[in-house]
Amino acid sequence: MSNKKLVFSGVQPTGNLHLGNYLGALKNFVSLQKEMECIYCVVDLHAITVLQDPKHLHNNVLETTASFLATGLDPNKSIIFNQSSVSGHAELAWILNCVSRIGWLNRMTQFKDKAGSDREKASVGLYIYPNLMAADILLYKATHVPVGADQKQHLELSRDIAQKFNKDFNCKDFFPLPEPLIAKSISRVMSLRDGKNKMSKSEESDYSRINLKDTADEINKKIKKAKSDSDSIPGDIKSLEKKPEALNLITIYSELTQNSLEKTISEMAGKEYSLLKKRLAEALIDEITPVGKEIQKLLEDKSHLKNILKKGTEKASIIAEENLKNIREKVGLI
Numbered sequence: 001m002s003n004k005k006l007v008f009s010g011v012q013p014t015g016n017l018h019l020g021n022y023l024g025a026l027k028n029f030v031s032l033q034k035e036m037e038c039i040y041c042v043v044d045l046h047a048i049t050v051l052q053d054p055k056h057l058h059n060n061v062l063e064t065t066a067s068f069l070a071t072g073l074d075p076n077k078s079i080i081f082n083q084s085s086v087s088g089h090a091e092l093a094w095i096l097n098c099v100s101r102i103g104w105l106n107r108m109t110q111f112k113d114k115a116g117s118d119r120e121k122a123s124v125g126l127y128i129y130p131n132l133m134a135a136d137i138l139l140y141k142a143t144h145v146p147v148g149a150d151q152k153q154h155l156e157l158s159r160d161i162a163q164k165f166n167k168d169f170n171c172k173d174f175f176p177l178p179e180p181l182i183a184k185s186i187s188r189v190m191s192l193r194d195g196k197n198k199m200s201k202s203e204e205s206d207y208s209r210i211n212l213k214d215t216a217d218e219i220n221k222k223i224k225k226a227k228s229d230s231d232s233i234p235g236d237i238k239s240l241e242k243k244p245e246a247l248n249l250i251t252i253y254s255e256l257t258q259n260s261l262e263k264t265i266s267e268m269a270g271k272e273y274s275l276l277k278k279r280l281a282e283a284l285i286d287e288i289t290p291v292g293k294e295i296q297k298l299l300e301d302k303s304h305l306k307n308i309l310k311k312g313t314e315k316a317s318i319i320a321e322e323n324l325k326n327i328r329e330k331v332g333l334i
Helices: 018-030 054-070 088-095 104-106 111-116 126-140 147-167 216-225 236-243 242-258 261-268 273-297 303-331
Strands: 007-009 037-042 078-082 145-146 177-183
Touching: 007 018, 007 126, 018 037, 018 054, 018 111, 018 145, 018 242, 018 273, 037 054, 037 216, 037 303, 054 078, 054 273, 054 303, 078 303, 088 126, 088 147, 104 126, 111 126, 126 147, 126 236, 145 147, 236 242, 236 261, 242 261, 242 273, 273 303
Parallel strands: 007 037, 007 145, 037 078, 145 177
Antiparallel strands: none
16 A cells, blocks of 8 residues: 555444434545545544443444445455554554643643543543544554544644654654545534534434434434424525524535535525425435445344454554554664
C-alpha cells in the first residue's frame, strides 16, 4: 500500500449502529474506497475509556464489523480490522503522549462533554484518548481522515502532534499532516426527539434514533412519533432553522432521496408533516432494512467475521510495524 493518498477512520464498537453512523460515516466510507486506499478500524481501545461489559464489547466488535460489510465495505478493497489486534496503536500512543502537551488536551471539548460535571472521576484514558486517535492516524501515515463537525478539533490535534514530532526529532515531513475529508452528505444526523442534539445510542429513548437493525414496523412507528411541528412545512431554510426537529427530518429525507435540501424544501413547502413522515419512513425502509437484514445474516457466522478481522490485522500490521521501526529509530528506542 502506497503512502500517496491513504484514508484512515475508526468507529467505536457501541453495538447496533444507527442512522447517524450510516449517513454520517459508513456511506462515505464506501464511496471513499472506490477512490483511495482505505483503512477502516473498529476502535475497541477507545471503547474501554469507559467501563465495558467484556462479553458485550466482544459482540459489539463483531456487530460493528458486520455493519461495515453490510453497508458495502469490501475487505478486498479496504483494510478492515480491530484496533487492539495491532499493538502498535498503543505503543505509538505512549510515544505521542510524550510529544503532546497538557495544554492541548485541556482544550479538547469532547472530554468536557463526556466526563460530565464530575471530571475527577473520569478515567485517565478518557482524558488522553485524543492522543490515541492521533496514533491511530499517524501509525499508518494516513494523509486523509473523514471527519464530521464534532471531530475537527481532534484532527487538528493530530496535525499539531505530527508537526511537533517532526520538529522535535529533526525529521521534516516524516509524518504527513493529515487533511480532513468533509463528507458531501450530511455529517450530523440529529435526534428524532430533540433536534439540537446528535442522534446517539446513549440517549435513553429508542424512539430518538433509527437503528440499522430496526424492522420496517419499528421505523414506521419511530418516524410517526418523531417530533416535528404543528404548522405546515415552510418554504425556506431560514424558517426551518427555527424548527430544528422539522429541519432534521427534511435533511434526512433529502439525503436519502439524493436531492438538495433546497429542492426538497421547495417540493414539500406548504404540505403537512404527516406527508413528509410517510415519505421519509418509506425511504428509510427501502434503504435501511436491507442493511439490517444483511447484518443479521452476517452475525450468524461469527467465524467469518473473525476471519475478516484476522486478515485485516495481518495487512495493517505490515504497515504499522514498518512505520514503527522508523519511529523507534527517530526517537532513539532500541
